[in-house]
Amino acid sequence: MKRWFSLPYLVWMVIFITVPLLLILFYAVTERTDQGLVFTANHFKQIFDPLYLKVFLRSFKIAFIATLICLALGYPVALFLASKDFPNSSTYLLLFVIPMWMNFLLRTYAWLTLLENNGIINQALELLGISKVQFLYNEGAVILGTVYNFLPFMVLPVYSVIVKIDESVIRAAQDLGANNIQVLLKVIVPLSLPGVISGITMVFMPSVSTFVISRLLGGGQFPLIGNIIEQQFLLTSNWGFGSALSFVLLVLVIISMFFTNMNNKDGKESIL
Amino acid sequence: MSKVLKKLYIWLIILFLYAPIVVLMVYSFNDSRSRATWSGFTFRWYIELFQDRMILQALYYTITIALLSSVIATIIGTFAAIGIFGYKKLSFNLVRNISYIPVINADIVTGVSLMLLFVFLGINQGFFTLLIAHITFNIPYVIFSVLPKLYQMDVHVYEAAMDLGASPLTSILKVVIPEIRHGIITGFLLAFTLSLDDFVISFFTTGPGVNNLSIIIYSMARRGINPKINALSTLMFAVVMILLFVINKKSASNNHLEKKVRREI
Structure with missing residues (x-):
């Protein structure tokens, strides 16, 4: 088919995807001094300032824990929905997509009503005679918000891979004497890895870079990489440092793309 | 279990x-x-909602940007997918990988990178830059919804149309597009929803006076969100649910028809 059909997009792609990413690198390695524009490594060195290093570690810790929880909660959901017990699984899947049609800021904000000191959950606890719990403004609240927002991103890709597993493979394992646990661990889990990898990418990347969830549920006391980037561009105008931080996130993206590609060598599989 | x-x-x-x-x-x-x-x-908030200029204006921008960006992205993205489909392996992989970046990239990095571009080019940020940003992150979703449908399609149908004297453009419009229409519709809906819900990229690429609902909500969050916003979201959610119900009913009957036709063939 006609290759030139893609020409308008190629122009668009170069101007609005490639060039902007190169600009990030450009701002990250240059500095405006009295002698004009000079190359510098200062912005990248600044990342290792203990203050920022702490933020980096916290972001990775929170994203890592949130991704693990999403995997632990989401994998069984995908597994169950793909099983014969759920013949109408497409309706259930829709139930996992529908929340995304409500503004995510509002959904996150609504957790305040549930979790605050006089919130619905604490009032319920009080009725049960249990003392109030401080849910908000700690790392736990940020993790909860992250899991809440990105759990569907884990369920959908894992489900779409598990549902395609050839049933005869599972029956063959059973015929050869494998019990249910063995079938799960030796057949289904290895075959579902491509879905798990894409789920992990889809959850980890937005988690590690969020600045909204930490602002709303962490009360601004637990800044993450995203908050620092926002600050550099909108408050302190230190674009060089902001770009260096963005560049680190970009490298992460490229690494995770490498893993996704390994599972999809000919590029024919749907990756959404 | x-x-x-x-x-x-x-x-x-x-x-x-x-x-x-x-x-x-x-x-x-x-x-x-x-x-x-x-x-x-x-029902107070539902009534006051329609008297709040700021919220109504944000709603207007949100819907206009979502419609325009998803339509433009669907057109550019569909033709892009058809073109890329014919590439040799190396250039195919290159374009595919670059297009995949906005999909998995952190929103904040996409937003910041576009902001740097607009500043670099000296473009004042506002409606126009917001639209460009939304088109940019929407196109890849259209491409990746359409590409799998192209692989499922029988290429001989396209060649047959050409053999029968149709021009390349006619064969694309009359033969290929109908074959891949499900992918195009999925891509469009995905683009529209993503645009409607976007906050981070909009936050960095818009200018003074041009706010979408997400930006308004974010700026309200510190002082406490006005119940009018809750009312608006409830309404929007209800509209989406009704649309979904109608589309589901329609596509269910379409699927039924398609299966019937297949069986008869």
């Missing part, structure tokens, strides 16, 4: 996903401004 336990587990997770949404909807009928107390049922 028994079926009951599985069902219970799934419904617990669904409860977790819907609890805040229910809270938000219920509190849109709360007579008190504060979210801490319930002081009676009211």
